[in-house]
Amino acid sequence: MMRSLQEVDAVVECAKLHTDDLCKETQAIFFHSELDNESIKLMELEPNLLEYLEEGNSLIIRGEMLDHAVVCTDSETFELKKAETSNSLLLLPELSLGYAEEDPSAERTVSAKPVSAVLHHYFELRPCKPRLRRLQTLLAEAPYRGKLHESESEDIRKLTFEEMLSSVQASEKETRAELKVLQACYIDGYYRTLDFDYMSSVLSKVLSFIEENSWDCRRVPSRETLDVLQELEPREVLQHCLDCFAEQSSSTPTGGGGGGDTEDAEIFYRLDEDKICRFFAEELLRPTRNFNFKEFLLTWQQAVPEGFSTSLDQIQGLALIDRTSRPEVIKYFPASELPEDLSKRLAALFKAKEKWTFEEIKPYIESLVTEKMDAGALLTKYARSSYQQGVKVYNSKAPRTT
Numbered sequence: 001m002m003r004s005l006q007e008v009d010a011v012v013e014c015a016k017l018h019t020d021d022l023c024k025e026t027q028a029i030f031f032h033s034e035l036d037n038e039s040i041k042l043m044e045l046e047p048n049l050l051e052y053l054e055e056g057n058s059l060i061i062r063g064e065m066l067d068h069a070v071v072c073t074d075s076e077t078f079e080l081k082k083a084e085t086s087n088s089l090l091l092l093p094e095l096s097l098g099y100a101e102e103d104p105s106a107e108r109t110v111s112a113k114p115v116s117a118v119l120h121h122y123f124e125l126r127p128c129k130p131r132l133r134r135l136q137t138l139l140a141e142a143p144y145r146g147k148l149h150e151s152e153s154e155d156i157r158k159l160t161f162e163e164m165l166s167s168v169q170a171s172e173k174e175t176r177a178e179l180k181v182l183q184a185c186y187i188d189g190y191y192r193t194l195d196f197d198y199m200s201s202v203l204s205k206v207l208s209f210i211e212e213n214s215w216d217c218r219r220v221p222s223r224e225t226l227d228v229l230q231e232l233e234p235r236e237v238l239q240h241c242l243d244c245f246a247e248q249s250s251s252t253p254t255g256g257g258g259g260g261d262t263e264d265a266e267i268f269y270r271l272d273e274d275k276i277c278r279f280f281a282e283e284l285l286r287p288t289r290n291f292n293f294k295e296f297l298l299t300w301q302q303a304v305p306e307g308f309s310t311s312l313d314q315i316q317g318l319a320l321i322d323r324t325s326r327p328e329v330i331k332y333f334p335a336s337e338l339p340e341d342l343s344k345r346l347a348a349l350f351k352a353k354e355k356w357t358f359e360e361i362k363p364y365i366e367s368l369v370t371e372k373m374d375a376g377a378l379l380t381k382y383a384r385s386s387y388q389q390g391v392k393v394y395n396s397k398a399p400r401t402t
Contacts, residue, residue, distance in 0.1 A: 222267045
């Protein structure tokens with residue numbers, strides 16, 4: 001029922017206020033006969049996210065039916081959490097906030113403002129790590145094995161970047177970065193990882209071509225490499241191989257001068273010794289369960305291109321060395337195959353090896369660190385430390401089961 005101006009004045013007098021101190025418009029609040037408490041949700045935003053929206057950008061909720069939803073900007077991911085409040089939150093879409101200047105000579109009025117909903121919870125956003133394991137799973141469904149095998153993969157699900165974004169719980173920037181980490185190649189409109197054996201074949205052709213021409217591995221001309229080898233493999237795959245195992249070092253205008261057209265410039269690449277040595281190590285370790293450590297070191301050095309030197313630093317997060325075994329052995333143990341969840345990952349690590357030094361375990365947990373908790377703090381909180389022959393080691397906090 002609408003209040004009259006006399007009724008409002010009576011309330012103001014009871015509150016010991018003066019009408020001269022109030023706005024000219026008095027808003028009488030009442031509950032709508034049909035409250036809509038389901039169609040509208042409240043979300044609390046930090047100032048930077050509010051500014052992001054006010055600039056015309058969008059927040060996108062990502063996740064499949066059984067996922068815990070996340071909210072993404074174009075570069076960050078946030079966990080969507082439901083928070084309850086003991087106070088009732090009243091939604092009044094027509095409420096005036098009284099910021100506009102009023103005419104002092106205007107007469108006082110009374111207007112009715114309906115409460116459209118009464119809520120007892122809202123959503124808040126907390127920064128979180130992007131959930132990218134699904135991207136790896138999706139890419140594994142359609143590996144590229146070369147043109148000769150494409151007829152066999154007609155029924156395989158291949159995904160565009162937009163389709164990946166709709167499935168993966170990560171921002172666009174984070175997804176693109178992970179595609180680079182996973183060495184996904186853009187082929188005929190789809191992102192696909194190269195089958196490991198196929199990638200080995202392509203890399204071998206590139207390295208052999210460099211060796212045949214006696215080129216300096218720090219100055220490999222990309223155009224000539226692509227022009228010749230594209231008769232054997234797709235040009236985009238060859239370019240992808242260079243991007244994965246080499247870095248652009250310089251470019252030289254084809255005219256020979258200093259001011260030629262950059263589009264016609266010859267681009268030179270420098271082979272990445274660490275990445276190539278790591279790939280050859282993985283090629284040796286993948287087929288075996290345990291590899292005699294000394295034999296592995298010898299075979300690995302013999303496998304890499306001439307002039308390259310192997311180092312155990314190159315296989316951090318890829319292999320596990322058992323120095324308690326006699327003889328010592330090394331086995332394939334890639335971080336990429338471990339669970340994404342922190343507790344499950346630590347359980348898998350301590351199952352594979354009871355005690356780890358910080359240097360050994362760090363590559364396997366680096367992807368889980370946050371701005372507030374680095375690898376050392378993470379281990380302090382979730383693992384037990386002790387000293388073994390003067391060296392600090394970490395083991396599981398969970399009791400051992402027999």
